[in-house]
Amino acid sequence: MTTSATPYGLAGPVASPGLVLADTVARLRRAMRRAARAADPDCPLTVAQLEVLSCLAAVPGARPSQVARHMRLSPNSVTTLVNALYTRGLVTRSRAAGDARAFALSLTADGHSVLARWMRTNAVLVHTALAGLGPHHQRVLAKALPALDALARGIDTLADAPPQYLGG
Numbered sequence: 001m002t003t004s005a006t007p008y009g010l011a012g013p014v015a016s017p018g019l020v021l022a023d024t025v026a027r028l029r030r031a032m033r034r035a036a037r038a039a040d041p042d043c044p045l046t047v048a049q050l051e052v053l054s055c056l057a058a059v060p061g062a063r064p065s066q067v068a069r070h071m072r073l074s075p076n077s078v079t080t081l082v083n084a085l086y087t088r089g090l091v092t093r094s095r096a097a098g099d100a101r102a103f104a105l106s107l108t109a110d111g112h113s114v115l116a117r118w119m120r121t122n123a124v125l126v127h128t129a130l131a132g133l134g135p136h137h138q139r140v141l142a143k144a145l146p147a148l149d150a151l152a153r154g155i156d157t158l159a160d161a162p163p164q165y166l167g168g
Helices: 018-039 047-058 064-071 075-087 109-131 135-158
Strands: 002-004 012-014 091-095 103-107
Touching (some): 018 109, 047 075, 047 103, 064 103
Antiparallel strands (some): 091 103
16 A cells, blocks of 8 residues: 555545546646647637547547437537537538438538647647656656557446446
8 A cells, every 4th residue: 555645635545556547637638628728729619519529530420329429428418519510610410321310420621620720739738748858757658658548448448338347
């Protein structure tokens, strides 16, 4: 058993590095969002809207219900997000094959452009932050990338698993 502390006060006995890693990832996500907004204050979209664009870039032609399942959002929330993106000309809606009531969603050229801009902003932020690290930390992070990639894939698979892993 070790003791660990983070800037947000999660200190005390830690049986595994899971709590500290989860806190670090949460802090990294918040820092990335804040820094990206500061670097590109003219980005007209919310993080949720950008996530929808990202989902549609990965799965063009998805139906709103598929996006809702993938993002773990209610269908009404996805409809609201998609309607705003459609109004801005960032997504298209076309009748889905085999179901006259359903729509297939795809990104427009402007949607791809906004998403690419957001991704470039994030890449520049990470590159700049990495350049500010000392050589030791750069080497440690470079060695950790395969494990972090495997961890991300493992966590992503939990999105489709029953919630047993939460202990409930």
